[in-house]
Amino acid sequence: xxxxxxxxxxxxxxxxxxxIPRSGIRDFFxxxxxxxxxxxLGIGEPDFDTPxxxxxxxxxxxxxxxxHYTSNLGYLExxxxxxxxxxxxxxxxxxxxxxxxxxxxxxxALDLALRAIxxxxxxxxxxxxxxxSYRAVILFAHGVPRAIxxxxxxxxxxxxxxxxxxxxxxxxxxxxxxxxxPTGAVMNRQDLEEIAAFARERDLLVITDExxxxxxxxxxxxxxxxxxxxxxxxxxxxxxxKAWAMTGYRLGYACGPAEWIDAMMKIHQYTxxxxxxxGQKAAIEALAKPDDDIRTMVDEYRRRRNFLVASFxxxxxxCSRPAGAFYAxxxxxxxxxxxxxxxxRLLEEERVAVVPGTAFxxxxxxxxxxxxxxxxxxxxxAMQRLQRFLKRLG
Amino acid sequence: xxxxxxxxxxxxxxxHADIAKQLGLSLAEVERKIADYEQRGVIRGYQAVLNEDxxxxxxxxxVIEVKVTPERGxxxxxxxxxxxxxxxxxxxxxxxxxxxxxxxxxxxxxxAVAAFVSEKLSTIDxxxxxxxxxxxxxxxxxxxxxxxxxxxxxxxxxx
Numbered sequence: 001x002x003x004x005x006x007x008x009x010x011x012x013x014x015x016x017x018x019x020i021p022r023s024g025i026r027d028f029f030x031x032x033x034x035x036x037x038x039x040x041l042g043i044g045e046p047d048f049d050t051p052x053x054x055x056x057x058x059x060x061x062x063x064x065x066x067x068h069y070t071s072n073l074g075y076l077e078x079x080x081x082x083x084x085x086x087x088x089x090x091x092x093x094x095x096x097x098x099x100x101x102x103x104x105x106x107x108x109a110l111d112l113a114l115r116a117i118x119x120x121x122x123x124x125x126x127x128x129x130x131x132x133s134y135r136a137v138i139l140f141a142h143g144v145p146r147a148i149x150x151x152x153x154x155x156x157x158x159x160x161x162x163x164x165x166x167x168x169x170x171x172x173x174x175x176x177x178x179x180x181x182p183t184g185a186v187m188n189r190q191d192l193e194e195i196a197a198f199a200r201e202r203d204l205l206v207i208t209d210e211x212x213x214x215x216x217x218x219x220x221x222x223x224x225x226x227x228x229x230x231x232x233x234x235x236x237x238x239x240x241x242k243a244w245a246m247t248g249y250r251l252g253y254a255c256g257p258a259e260w261i262d263a264m265m266k267i268h269q270y271t272x273x274x275x276x277x278x279g280q281k282a283a284i285e286a287l288a289k290p291d292d293d294i295r296t297m298v299d300e301y302r303r304r305r306n307f308l309v310a311s312f313x314x315x316x317x318x319c320s321r322p323a324g325a326f327y328a329x330x331x332x333x334x335x336x337x338x339x340x341x342x343x344x345r346l347l348e349e350e351r352v353a354v355v356p357g358t359a360f361x362x363x364x365x366x367x368x369x370x371x372x373x374x375x376x377x378x379x380x381x382a383m384q385r386l387q388r389f390l391k392r393l394g
Numbered sequence: 395x396x397x398x399x400x401x402x403x404x405x406x407x408x409x410h411a412d413i414a415k416q417l418g419l420s421l422a423e424v425e426r427k428i429a430d431y432e433q434r435g436v437i438r439g440y441q442a443v444l445n446e447d448x449x450x451x452x453x454x455x456x457v458i459e460v461k462v463t464p465e466r467g468x469x470x471x472x473x474x475x476x477x478x479x480x481x482x483x484x485x486x487x488x489x490x491x492x493x494x495x496x497x498x499x500x501x502x503x504x505x506a507v508a509a510f511v512s513e514k515l516s517t518i519d520x521x522x523x524x525x526x527x528x529x530x531x532x533x534x535x536x537x538x539x540x541x542x543x544x545x546x547x548x549x550x551x552x553x
Contacts, residue, residue: 029551042551132553181553299397303416310415353551380412 016139023132024359028343032353039382041370042353044181046245046326048300050282051293054244057285058278066277072269074102074253078280081287082253086238090213090223092231098258101265102275102283106211106239106252107133108268113207113235113254114141116263117173125166126175127158128361129182129329131209134175135361146171149363152320152331156185160194167202174204176224179212182360182369183329184305184322189222196227205260206234211252212325214243214294217302221324225255232257240279242325243294244286249279301326304372304379311383315390326373329357333366335393343368349392350385398427399436406440445540447532455484455500455529456507459493460515461522470494473520482510493525504528 010018025042032038049055061067073079079096087093094100103109110133114124120142126134128147138145146166150156158176176195178187187195199206206224213221225234239252252275254264268274286293308328312319319330332342339356346352346368355371357364372379401413414424431437446453462473470488474495478486485498497515501507511524532540 023553025551025553029549032550038550040550043548044552045548047546306418307412307415355551376412
């Protein structure tokens with residue numbers, strides 16, 4: 001819209017917002033949503049229903065009238081349950097009164113974390129391929145994103161050498177996400193120790209997005225926050241979307257040093273006030289018997305992972321073995337198509353949706369993300385279609 | 395419980411090759427294990443889970459609570475075994491609480507079940523009393539909901 005020589009509205013947008021492209025996933029979704037009979041391996045959320053006892057408790061919460069504002073930090077009862085869970089599962093201790101903030105998903109927590117800590121020009125190290133929002137939220141917070149490419153040859157793990165190549169005197173924060181979306185990579189304790197040592201030596205703060213922590217298939221998860229002298233420089237982000245299949249509840253949380261949490265709380269109280277009271281009540285119920293709910297889902301994901309990886313092998317698709325989250329990230333470079341073209345043609349010719357690796361960073365070129373948060377019959381059918389497609393590509 | 399059994403319990407028709415791929419076993423291993431379970435009587439059979447209400451069958455099912463006098467030496471087992479052998483009895487359980495045996499009995503109509511109770515069941519030595527309840531509708535059986543569940547409401551692509 002242009003009127004009387006005044007600049008177009010686009011020119012008046014805030015620069016960090018104007019200059020960031022829309023998520024590549026969004027573009028792809030627009031195409032997929034016009035098509036029928038698509039088998040989607042492109043969905044980044046569990047296909048399981050939220051456990052019934054959690055849903056039922058949400059109804060009860062409405063009946064009881066838990067429909068008002070809560071404490072800015074979140075219900076104390078929930079924060080107490082959270083620190084108990086994190087301590088038992090991930091061996092880090094936090095004070096429920098000052099070191100926990102309940103947020104609207106991990107997405108809000110990440111945004112708050114960066115806004116609370118970054119001054120314009122501060123650099124943030126993060127690894128790609130990664131979740132679609134990382135670069136954008138760093139820029140929104142006026143930070144300078146510094147992407148580190150992880151490689152299939154290393155199982156998409158981060159190494160100290162990679163960090164050393166990118167760190168500068170202006171680097172303030174290191175962001176981690178393991179188990180990783182989109183690669184399914186995990187970092188074991190040893191892998192994390194060299195990263196932690198680097199963070200300590202360079203006096204970096206660490207933001208660790210561990211939303212997939214429960215979903216590991218070969219070994220239990222280790223949090224970098226549990227390593228020696230890391231707790232007080234680390235912000236641990238987690239939530240209920242993945243392990244409890246509660247994406248629509250939008251409930252996450254941050255645990256970390258009181259000063260950082262308090263600064264985040266300041267932004268949160270002025271912009272969000274509090275996370276949904278109903279979501280918080282549901283989360284309290286979810287934490288009452290977490291292991292039963294999660295075990296069934298993890299066992300199912302593991303079987304699908306095995307099935308998918310075995311299928312890729314049969315099809316001659318190279319794929320670093322995913323050990324966590326619910327994504328596989330096979331290499332499709334040898335078929336001579338760009339990731340986006342591969343995904344588009346697979347969608348048009350065989351009605352199978354996968355996400356081009358480039359949606360997760362430039363280094364995702366040559367890869368596609370296949371989510372196995374879909375039932376086995378669908379995965380099986382998708383593999384048959386993929387086989388036909390690959391045969392045609394030769 | 396063995397993961398293989400869990401998978402079969404969920405879907406006994408699943409292709410053994412698919413089961414093998416999910417469990418990281420070879421097809422031969424899966425088939426050998428299943429044969430072994432069958433031979434040992436751990437797997438007692440394979441049945442379809444039917445929504446019988448949708449078939450308009452002329453059958454009724456009654457749940458019957460039975461009090462019995464246990465026998466010296468055999469306890470409840472001999473009498474439970476005798477009752478279980480009637481083809482009308484679809485399931486039979488020994489229970490704690492106010493009665494001893496719980497039977498699921500199927501018949502063509504209410505009278506047929508009543509006849510089974512009065513002529514067969516109650517006349518057996520050791521049966522003290524019975525209490526019969528007729529089933530009206532099945533909502534869930536063997537872990538399966540009888541009404542179709544809602545469609546996938548997720549977006550087809552999400553980050």
